[in-house]
Amino acid sequence: MTIESLKYHIKPNEFEKLPVDWEEVFGRKAPLFVEIGFGNGEFLIYLAKEYPNVNIVGFELSLTSFVKAQKKLYDEGIENVRLVMTDGRFGLRELFTDNSVKKVYVNFPCPWSKKGHEDRRVTAGDFVETLASVLEMGGEFELATDDERYASEVHELLSKSDFFGVEPIHINPDRKVKTRYERKWIEDGRTIHIIRAKKVKNVSVKRLTWEESAVHVKIESLNEERIPSLKGKVYKGKNDRVFVVKEVFKDFDGEKYYMKIISSDKGFDQHYNLILEKKRNFWVLKIDSTCQPYRTPAVKWSLYKIKEELSNQFARFK
Numbered sequence: 001m002t003i004e005s006l007k008y009h010i011k012p013n014e015f016e017k018l019p020v021d022w023e024e025v026f027g028r029k030a031p032l033f034v035e036i037g038f039g040n041g042e043f044l045i046y047l048a049k050e051y052p053n054v055n056i057v058g059f060e061l062s063l064t065s066f067v068k069a070q071k072k073l074y075d076e077g078i079e080n081v082r083l084v085m086t087d088g089r090f091g092l093r094e095l096f097t098d099n100s101v102k103k104v105y106v107n108f109p110c111p112w113s114k115k116g117h118e119d120r121r122v123t124a125g126d127f128v129e130t131l132a133s134v135l136e137m138g139g140e141f142e143l144a145t146d147d148e149r150y151a152s153e154v155h156e157l158l159s160k161s162d163f164f165g166v167e168p169i170h171i172n173p174d175r176k177v178k179t180r181y182e183r184k185w186i187e188d189g190r191t192i193h194i195i196r197a198k199k200v201k202n203v204s205v206k207r208l209t210w211e212e213s214a215v216h217v218k219i220e221s222l223n224e225e226r227i228p229s230l231k232g233k234v235y236k237g238k239n240d241r242v243f244v245v246k247e248v249f250k251d252f253d254g255e256k257y258y259m260k261i262i263s264s265d266k267g268f269d270q271h272y273n274l275i276l277e278k279k280r281n282f283w284v285l286k287i288d289s290t291c292q293p294y295r296t297p298a299v300k301w302s303l304y305k306i307k308e309e310l311s312n313q314f315a316r317f318k
């Protein structure tokens with residue numbers, strides 16, 4: 001991979017505030033398309049060439065796919081695509097304003113058919129409301145799958161909400177481009193189902209990260225003896241927010257502690273470190289800038305809750 005191909009990768013978790021100003025990111029004002037789970041990036045390249053006057057944002061979780069797609073985009077000389085490595089359900093909700101996206105595509109997501117795994121689906125949680133929130137009026141959603149049951153469940157989910165006009169499921173349509181998984185399933189003789197829905201009603205979904213938030217807290221009077229006991233503790237708060245202190249390390253000079261944290265907001269997991277640093281007559285607990293998480297309620301709460309746990313003056317924080 002060349003250094004130039006890194007230009008596609010943007011990291012909104014490091015931005016000062018959200019949502020993202022996409023016009024600034026792309027350096028031009030243009031309609032926005034989004035693809036969730038772009039795999040090796042073939043469909044993004046097709047979109048970029050077919051719609052040169054559109055700005056296109058792709059979400060992917062797999063590092064291997066991400067690197068492959070970056071390379072492909074660079075080799076093809078594509079300029080109107082940017083990639084974000086995060087859960088597309090979270091990204092769609094947190095990085096875009098209402099009525100700002102023209103099309104959202106999902107090609108061959110895992111249907112998670114096993115009982116109990118439904119909440120892992122791309123279409124789970126508040127996805128339908130998020131779509132209806134960020135799509136502009138008349139904007140479109142398209143999902144392709146080889147799984148008949150999943151297709152009819154998504155079709156029903158969209159039809160039941162009054163935000164979308166939903167077309168009957170298209171069976172084996174002739175699409176201009178076929179993704180890697182599409183070719184695979186066609187070779188296996190499977191049927192391709194395409195769901196297309198158009199937004200017909202506005203709604204605004206609640207965002208978790210748009211409020212300004214502190215990235216550090218000051219602790220005036222700290223009980224240092226309690227620090228090691230935080231290791232392994234699980235904190236469960238309101239609105240499905242959770243965090244775990246996985247590890248606590250002391251710096252060589254004894255002036256700093258590092259805490260490895262995993263937090264979760266309604267299933268959106270993040271890994272990051274907190275640094276607890278001794279100043280002259282107080283301590284500061286802050287997010288380590290080398291692994292910046294999105295500032296979700298669980299992340300903010302981890303700062304305040306740990307302050308509460310270590311503080312000599314007992315105080316309650318939300």
Ligand SMILES: C[S@@+](CC[C@H](N)C(=O)[O-])C[C@H]1O[C@@H](n2cnc3c(N)ncnc32)[C@H](O)[C@@H]1O
Pocket residue numbers: 036037038039040059060061062065086087088089106107108109110122179180181182
């Ligand atoms: C079965 S593959 C399909 C890849 C490609 N769209 C295709 O049709 O060839 C599903 C892809 O979605 C990605 N993925 C799964 N859940 C995701 C999510 N919540 N956000 C972003 N990407 C996701 C996976 O990493 C994987 O690359």
